Amino acid sequence: MRLAEQIGLKLLHQIDPERAHGLAIRALQMGLTPYTTPPSSERLKTNLAGLELPNPIGLAAGFDKNATAIDPLLRSGFGFVEVGAVTPRPQPGNPKPRLFRLTEDRAVINRFGFNNDGMEAVAPRLAARSAPGIVGINLGANKDSTDKAKDFAQVLKHCGPHVDFATVNVSSPNTERLRDLQGKDALTAVLAGVMETNAGLKTPIPIFLKVAPDLDGNQIDEIIEAATETRIHSIFATNTTLSRQGLKSADANQAGGLSGAPLMGPSTKILKEFADRLGGQIPLVGVGGVSSAKDAKRKLDAGATAVQLYSALVYGGISLARDIAIELDRLIAPAKP
Secondary structure, three states: OOHHHHHHHHHHOOOOHHHHHHHHHHHHHOOOOOOOOOOOOOOOOEEEOOEEEOOOEEEOOOOOOOOOOHHHHHOOOOOEEEEEEEOOOOEOOOOOOOEEEEHHHOEEEEOOOOOEOOHHHHHHHHHHOOOOOEEEEEEOOOOOOOOHHHHHHHHHHHHHHHOOEEEEEOOOOOOOOHHHHHOHHHHHHHHHHHHHHHHOOOOOOOEEEEEOOOOOHHHHHHHHHHHHHHOOOEEEEOOOEOOOOOOOOOOOOOOOEEEEHHHHHHHHHHHHHHHHHHOOOOOEEEEOOOOOHHHHHHHHHOOOOEEEEOOHHHHHOOOHHHHHHHHHHHHOOOOOO
């Protein structure tokens, strides 16, 4: 991390977390990222469901909810970037405060509730991006929707022509009854509708599914059945957790989803369970707690094809993605004889 970035992070940590996040987006929009192309090598190049990535380090959804900083993010070292979640209609999300830094735990709790500008505003921004790279959209449902399954398909139909992949998000803990859609029958119906819409696009794209970490063995089996029956292209494991085990920070009991370092172990365990059960049928992306190249390698070793991070940027800065990719290249290099 550069000195200027260290100073910037210290200043951001003195103000409200959501306001700090907005200022970080603004800094990106102003062109304060110093790099131009993501790190790559023959070892780092990754094929994820037909997508050719320069490296396997991705930005998880939630950082750039409204697709307002795509180009600078693609120049910051990430091998791929996911925006959103995006819902059909704009929505303000849950009341503030709704974002909390857990500095002692190097973690974050959020209860945003899919606050975003809506698909009508986001689609033109996706269409206008100019930097090369792989960009996906996280599909969300409006809080007051009477047909959340239809919402996912609606966002895909509207924004799908402008992205390289789309992720069905039924695992956020901050939209009421959303996680109920992870059951076998409900999830199959959701994914079937999305896949039908995808087939109707001029150029169909890979469809991914993001799951929660708070799953038991039966729930994992049901998700796998739905995923294989509908032939989705990848599973992202995992979203944020409702667990608060072992936390030390004062805001540890705030409502919402926990992300960051404490999620590394539980999310990697779920990732490995999916990998063991799937046996390579569907590629996996490891999400949750990644803050170093060693963390990324641990996810890859557990069965992931690629990884994503987000909360670690709060503590490591935007250069973290580039640093992780460069160090990961060293870690996976063959040992010298």
